Amino acid sequence: MLRKHTYSTMHPCVSLFLLCNIAYVRAIQCARTQDEWNKASASLKCQEPTYYHCLRDENGIMTQKCLERVWIQNGMCPEFNSRVDRIDVFQCQSDKNVCPNTIFWSNAVYIYPICYDKTIPTTTINSSAILLTSTETQVP
Structure with a gap:
């Protein structure tokens, strides 16, 4: 007879497995020269x-993919x-002429390493600036 188990928290083995997966994640470093790029x-064929x-995604994570190339404006x-x-594209922001x-x-982005250095803007919310009010009206 099979027993059905219900866990109120994550099973310890699953937790260990997830921790092990995280420990072996390798950060991608995009090539910075044509030789490294080639x-x-x-290797990706x-x-x-x-x-x-090899591009940064909208979350700042580097990814390697086979994609159709597109023209990128200056x-x-x-x-x-x-x-x-x-x-997609984003506006290059630098004080230097880089x-x-x-x-x-798009597949020649290694020529402009500044494009790998995009910082993800963070938005902070001032809790005192948000005021939620509720009003009740009585309908006759």
């Missing part, structure tokens, strides 16, 4: 019409949008 591209891309950087599985100054293919 080696990484060869992309085939036309897709090309090797002053912009490519970014992988994981929600729609496509390349942002893209010409259009380029």
Whole structure:
């Protein structure tokens, strides 16, 4: 006879498994030279019409994928949008003269390492600025 177990908290073995998975996650470091880019591209084995891309996603996580390349306008950087599985762009922000100054293919982003350094803006909410009120009216 099989017994059905119900756990009010996560099973210890599942917890251990999750901890082990987290311990072995390796951060992706995108290539910064054409030679490094070519080696990484060869390992992913992309085939036309897709090309090797190593891009930061909207959450700041680096990802390597085979994607169709797109033109990126000057002053912009490519970014992988994981929600729609496509390349988006963001405005390059730097005090130095290191942002893209010409259009380029998205798969050549290694030319502009500043594009890997995007910081994710954080939004803070001032709790005193939010006031929720409720009013009740009596309908005759």
